[in-house]
Amino acid sequence: MPLSHRLRNGLHSALMFGGLLGLLALLAALLSGPQLMPGIVFGGLILLIGASRVSPRWILRLYGARRMQPIDAPGLFHLRDELAERAGLEHVPEIYYIPTPVLNAFSIGRRRDAAIGLSDGLLHKLSSRELACVLAHELSHIRHNDVWVMTLADVLGQITRTLSLFGQILLLLNLPLLLLDEAHVPWPAILLLLAAPWLSILLQLGLSRSREFSADLGAVELTADPEGLAQALIRLETQQPAAPGRRARMRSEPSLLRSHPVTEQRIARLQELAHSAPYGGPNPRHSLHPGWPRAEHRPRRRWLSGFWH
Template identity: 45%
Template sequence: MTPNLAHRLTNLAQTVLILAGMAGIAWAVVGLVAGPDLTLILVASTLAGLLLAPSVSRGLLLRGYRARPLRPQDWPAGHALLRDLVARAGLPRAPELWYVPSRIPNAFAMGRPEDSVICVTDGLIRLLSPREMAGVLAHEIAHVANRDLWLMGLADAMSRAVSLASWLGQMLLLVNLPLLIAGVATIPWTLPLVLAFSPTIMALLQLALSRQREYDADRAAAELTGDPAGLASALAKLERRTGRFWEEMFLPGRRIPEPSLLRTHPPTEERIARLRALRQVPHRVAADPLTLHLPPASAPPSPPRFHRSGLWF
């Protein structure tokens, strides 16, 4: 995973600018509501939480998804594929593989390069071919190697802080509205605008960061496998299958119109087009037998639904 210097510098500059913009807005909005002293305390506690408590949040999320570890004897082919990709990526430690008993095809990663987890659902294992699974696992490994999960956690924490400060500020304005009408108190006319629009601006910046990291993870996955067409094929399958689940819930037989501006991931068509534009490197994917022997499930996964944890799977 050695992108050229120009790509690395561009990627770094984009990430720094987006995070700096989010940090500036968060400091201004939270400072307006909480004051500079409390803002410093909140910033310190947020950074401490991101640095010291990743394992706690990871454990809660795994329990929420009813995930269980996938041992090498449960899924030999998956572990062999993961070891090959981790060696190519140069990670200090192979991520743990976990199984989520859900029919929704999905994969996600958590943690840092030194201590990470990759979760795969029953639906994903049964849907993808070995070549496509290699692309998906390489995509998640790229997120871990690039520390995207920490960056997105930081962006999410700042976005949530601004949303909370905006809500509290608007409540304070409503409480003090009689004083404002009577002329006893005054506020700058820009304050209501800042409180109203700052959460939207933060959300758009967070979406921009998420899209940038997804494109870069796709590129890194194609470098790891040497097979961008494999990941492109997996993305096309996932788009068709996950779209079908949501259509059956809300608009049976029809596509759900989704504004591209509000998608956390880039449009799948654009991701596939970028992958197909990359150069194919034959025989990079492990040549060992990779027939996907399905891991044994304790019970057939039930249809997707909302659980008490608030998660949909």
């Protein structure tokens, strides 16, 4: 991975994460003052530690995932083992099958207990070359502990939004005094209370996009195949089954409100690397697909978990 790409992505991530921490500290100082700040910091640390210890298996159950074994898809496990060795991972992540036609892949957990979820649609529609690149992308997330970083960012964002809501409630309770001019109106503080939730969301999304770019470049490091990853991204973009109106809404979202970079931007960056990276990805000798029945149900939002699959 070129040093310029590493520096750019690392700097971007540091700025986004630092922005989240700074916003939370500013909001906490505004609402609590020096007396309550230690308590808020301690509570935040407890939440951060608790969030980082949530079992990946619990999240995977919400998707109805089942753990795969090498006998289910020998070629897939051959890919995983070779790429994990290239990535230098001490603990090879488990693979879980998600019974949905949605084309989806994600990693979850930290390096020592990571797992990768692969959907039925992804396993059946991607070629072995494309699937190798997608696996390399997820292994790159695990290699750099991206899931842990994004979990911490999410907790920081949640705390910020909770404090902002608390501050807005206090503002409403004191509104009569403000209207009667019996209290000073701290307009900068009020604007911060109103803007903090949106700022935290934008910072989280920016951090997520930065980590996706880094994972793309990490996948190229592992496979030497930027064109294969670009082809996989195109297939994920064009062959995704969607509920009525969902694809149109996704395409109309401003880039600032996306958790992933715009596909065209990711492909453009990969094409910059294509001329200097001849294909050297793994070539599986066995079937990549599990022998279970195809998942043909229509994708829908699961209201209990909030996931769409």
